[in-house]
Amino acid sequence: MKRKIAVLGAGSWGTVLAKVLADNGHQVELWARREELAAEITLKHTNEKYLPGIKLPAELTATSSLAEALSGKEVVVFVVPSHSMREIAREVGGLIAPGALVVHAVKGFEIDTWKRMSEVLLEELGESFAERITVLSGPSHAEEVIKKCPTTVVVASPGQETAEQVQMMFMNRYFRVYTNPDVIGVEVGGALKNIIALASGLVDGLGFGDNAKAALMTRGLAEIARLGSAMGAKPITFVGLAGVGDLVVTCTSRHSRNWRAGHKISQGKKLPEVLAEMGMVVEGIKTTKAAHALARRYDVEMPIAAQLYEVLFAGKEPALAVKELMGRGRTKELEEIVQGW
Numbered sequence: 001m002k003r004k005i006a007v008l009g010a011g012s013w014g015t016v017l018a019k020v021l022a023d024n025g026h027q028v029e030l031w032a033r034r035e036e037l038a039a040e041i042t043l044k045h046t047n048e049k050y051l052p053g054i055k056l057p058a059e060l061t062a063t064s065s066l067a068e069a070l071s072g073k074e075v076v077v078f079v080v081p082s083h084s085m086r087e088i089a090r091e092v093g094g095l096i097a098p099g100a101l102v103v104h105a106v107k108g109f110e111i112d113t114w115k116r117m118s119e120v121l122l123e124e125l126g127e128s129f130a131e132r133i134t135v136l137s138g139p140s141h142a143e144e145v146i147k148k149c150p151t152t153v154v155v156a157s158p159g160q161e162t163a164e165q166v167q168m169m170f171m172n173r174y175f176r177v178y179t180n181p182d183v184i185g186v187e188v189g190g191a192l193k194n195i196i197a198l199a200s201g202l203v204d205g206l207g208f209g210d211n212a213k214a215a216l217m218t219r220g221l222a223e224i225a226r227l228g229s230a231m232g233a234k235p236i237t238f239v240g241l242a243g244v245g246d247l248v249v250t251c252t253s254r255h256s257r258n259w260r261a262g263h264k265i266s267q268g269k270k271l272p273e274v275l276a277e278m279g280m281v282v283e284g285i286k287t288t289k290a291a292h293a294l295a296r297r298y299d300v301e302m303p304i305a306a307q308l309y310e311v312l313f314a315g316k317e318p319a320l321a322v323k324e325l326m327g328r329g330r331t332k333e334l335e336e337i338v339q340g341w
């Protein structure tokens with residue numbers, strides 16, 4: 001079934017998801033907050049800032065008017081940075097058709113409330129959307145999906161039928177989509193892997209080697225699963241695409257903005273300088289604050305996140321953070337799960 005779809009957010013990921021949908025024959029309109037970018041996408045079929053050198057399909061059009069983007073659409077896909085999700089959701093709340101499907105592909109928490117993105121959407125769009133809000137996540141760098149490199153992602157929704165509709169909408173020969181009922185797990189996994197990717201960039205920049213990187217990823221996953229489970233996620237989700245899958249790709253890929261930001265910090269650059277140089281969303285920075293606050297709220301231990309918080313926001317030397325992690329007291333590996341001796 002071909003759909004009329006609005007994709008809100010014309011950064012790298014919004015543009016690429018819009019292209020996937022256009023490749024699948026859907027009628028897609030992108031919303032870009034800058035008028036000149038909307039014109040560039042519609043008239044030149046490019047988005048040079050976020051996807052340099054890439055030609056977009058001629059059928060893919062863009063507008064800077066939210067009302068125009070949403071007019072007559074059956075599906076709305078939010079791909080804005082997490083810090084602007086509530087503002088955009090509030091603005092479009094009255095414009096979304098009552099029966100529309102809502103999807104988001106955003107990896108972060110709301111600043112200060114530390115709510116998940118589907119919670120923010122539900123609050124702004126209303127309870128009638130409860131069964132129709134879906135999250136799409138997983139190991140998927142925009143730079144590779146745009147070249148049709150084989151990619152797998154997962155969609156999670158409280159309603160199986162909704163998840164399957166979204167699965168069918170996005171799935172094609174280069175973009176394979178799985179379903180999962182665990183919205184909390186998929187959202188928490190997608191958001192928290194970014195802080196481990198930042199830490200990986202730091203550790204790589206310090207030249208600490210592959211053993212350290214493997215340790216960081218594995219013990220990072222333990223922290224993600226620990227907090228996620230306390231928040232109500234199903235632990236098994238963290239060995240899936242939104243957990244291990246996204247952790248692996250973000251900690252090891254040269255495309256990762258979070259890894260690159262961590263690497264720059266390891267070279268002695270300060271946060272404002274790093275952000276200015278990146279010019280793109282680095283969700284892991286705000287998410288480190290989220291993890292710090294959520295670990296306290298749910299009373300769980302997150303030593304890697306805690307050390308990263310000090311490096312980013314209290315000026316701690318990265319090498320000292322690693323030293324302190326290595327010098328922690330003795331502990332068990334699978335303390336919550338394996339009841340051995």
Ligand SMILES: NC(=O)C1=CN([C@@H]2O[C@H](COP(=O)(O)OP(=O)(O)OC[C@H]3O[C@@H](n4cnc5c(N)ncnc54)[C@H](OP(=O)(O)O)[C@@H]3O)[C@@H](O)[C@H]2O)C=CC1
Nearest residue numbers: 010011012013014034079080084106107140141142280281
């Ligand atoms: N890039 C990727 O490969 C993937 C990204 N994601 C997630 O997708 C989400 C979006 O990231 P991505 O597309 O990569 O980001 P980019 O950095 O590529 O683009 C950011 C986009 O957000 C817009 N923007 C920035 N600030 C605001 C604001 N205050 N209000 C409204 N719009 C704003 C920018 O507009 P402008 O150009 O006008 O500044 C731009 O369109 C993030 O949560 C990210 O984690 C998920 C999977 C893969």
Ligand SMILES: O=C(CO)COP(=O)(O)O
Nearest residue numbers: 138139140141256257258
């Ligand atoms: O989420 C992503 C890949 O799955 C993108 O990660 P970065 O934001 O670190 O580039």
